Amino acid sequence: SQTIHQWPATLVQPVGSPLSLECTVEGTSNPNLYWYRQAAGRGLQLLFYSVGIGQISSEVPQNLSASRPQDRQFILSSKKLLLSDSGFYLCAWSEVYGNQPQHFGDGTRLSIL
Amino acid sequence: DAKTTQPNSMESNEEEPVHLPCNHSTISGTDYIHWYRQLPSQGPEYVIHGLTSNVNNRMASLAIAEDRKSSTLILHRATLRDAAVYYCIPIITQGGSEKLVFGKGTKLTVNP
Numbered sequence: 377s378q379t380i381h382q383w384p385a386t387l388v389q390p391v392g393s394p395l396s397l398e399c400t401v402e403g404t405s406n407p408n409l410y411w412y413r414q415a416a417g418r419g420l421q422l423l424f425y426s427v428g429i430g431q432i433s434s435e436v437p438q439n440l441s442a443s444r445p446q447d448r449q450f451i452l453s454s455k456k457l458l459l460s461d462s463g464f465y466l467c468a469w470s471e472v473y474g475n476q477p478q479h480f481g482d483g484t485r486l487s488i489l
Numbered sequence: 490d491a492k493t494t495q496p497n498s499m500e501s502n503e504e505e506p507v508h509l510p511c512n513h514s515t516i517s518g519t520d521y522i523h524w525y526r527q528l529p530s531q532g533p534e535y536v537i538h539g540l541t542s543n544v545n546n547r548m549a550s551l552a553i554a555e556d557r558k559s560s561t562l563i564l565h566r567a568t569l570r571d572a573a574v575y576y577c578i579p580i581i582t583q584g585g586s587e588k589l590v591f592g593k594g595t596k597l598t599v600n601p
Contacts, residue, residue: 408587410589412591419591419592419593419594420533420589420591421591422588422589422590425588435588464530466532466533468532468533470587474587475521475538475540475580475587476587477523477535477538478525478533478535478587478589479535480532480533480534481532482531482532483530483531483532485530
């Protein structure tokens with residue numbers, strides 16, 4: 377069966393520090409991968425998605441970037457965190473075929489001080 | 490993008506059926522309707538999806554109106570573990586991938 381791993385579960389970082397969140401999927405090949413963010417009291421917002429290695433689409437301009445160095449690995453990064461980057465970050469995957477459900481990880485709760 | 494309208498909140502009693510409505514009057518003819526739910530401090534969980542016909546799975550049933558302008562998620566016997574925010578999402582296919590655009594959803598409270 378397929379599983380998705382996301383870490384760390386919680387993270388406290390100072391303003392201006394770098395960020396690297398990692399997500400890996402097991403049990404499937406060539407999945408579509410997604411990064412979402414949920415700010416406190418708000419809905420989920422799609423940040424990036426990827427349909428293959430090295431292929432990244434950005435949904436909103438922001439202080440973050442994403443990379444997909446391997447088929448089942450998706451990384452969310454920032455060079456210098458802002459206070460507004462605080463939130464609940466979720467990675468998800470889906471099969472490449474159309475209209476497949478997305479399966480979410482347990483998320484990373486990021487607090488910027 | 491198709492817009493959805495859901496009640497902000499609903500309340501149910503344990504063991505009773507729950508009907509969660511969603512209006513999506515601007516949906517296109519090929520957009521599937523997906524439903525997800527999110528428990529507190531967890532990632533969303535897929536519930537069910539459909540296009541035109543009613544759909545059933547182990548978690549719920551999905552009734553889609555004939556004109557596809559609305560749908561209803563049916564939980565046949567609510568349990569305390571069903572308390573969550575439920576999202577109705579028309580799928581947008583773009584760039585070879587499906588995009589989920591989450592609205593505010595319906596917060597379901599289940600009373601014991």
